[in-house]
Each structure stands twice: as structure tokens, then as C-alpha cells.
Amino acid sequence: MDSYRNNAPGEDNTSGNNTASEELTGYSDNLSFEDALKDALSKRRTNLPTDYYQYVVTETGYETGGFANVNRLFVRIRRTIPG
Numbered sequence: 001m002d003s004y005r006n007n008a009p010g011e012d013n014t015s016g017n018n019t020a021s022e023e024l025t026g027y028s029d030n031l032s033f034e035d036a037l038k039d040a041l042s043k044r045r046t047n048l049p050t051d052y053y054q055y056v057v058t059e060t061g062y063e064t065g066g067f068a069n070v071n072r073l074f075v076r077i078r079r080t081i082p083g
Helices: 033-041
Strands: 021-028 054-065 070-080
Touching (some): 033 070
Antiparallel strands (some): 054 070
């Protein structure tokens, strides 16, 4: 599980703000959806044990190329507060 940045180009990340939703992106160099999802979830703000949130996968994709020869899967999730 590898992470290079919190935001994909054009992504608005409100992580750390006390808002109704936040959008996070996780990455996996071994093309594992589970690893990319765990990476995205690791970037969320600290929650109280009693907080209840739902996460929706809004996008999955694959990045390749560039000078760094990037080859990785990304998963973008959005947190919503039910109710």
C-alpha cells in the first residue's frame, strides 16, 4: 500500500474540516482495491468511537506513465453523515 498524495488533480479534499462530507483518495502500487481503500481510509480525520459514517466509492481508476513510471490503482471515496 503506497500513497503519494491525498488529492488527484482537481480534487477538493476537505479532510480535517468538520463538514458533512469529505473526499479522500487512496493508492495501491500492487493494483489491490483493498489496499487502495485502506490507504484512503487512513487519511480520514480522527473520529470519536461513537461517530457513524458511510463511505461511498465515487471513482476507481488506474494511473500509468510519466517520468516516475507510475503504475497504480486509485480509489476515491466520499464520506457522508447519515440522516
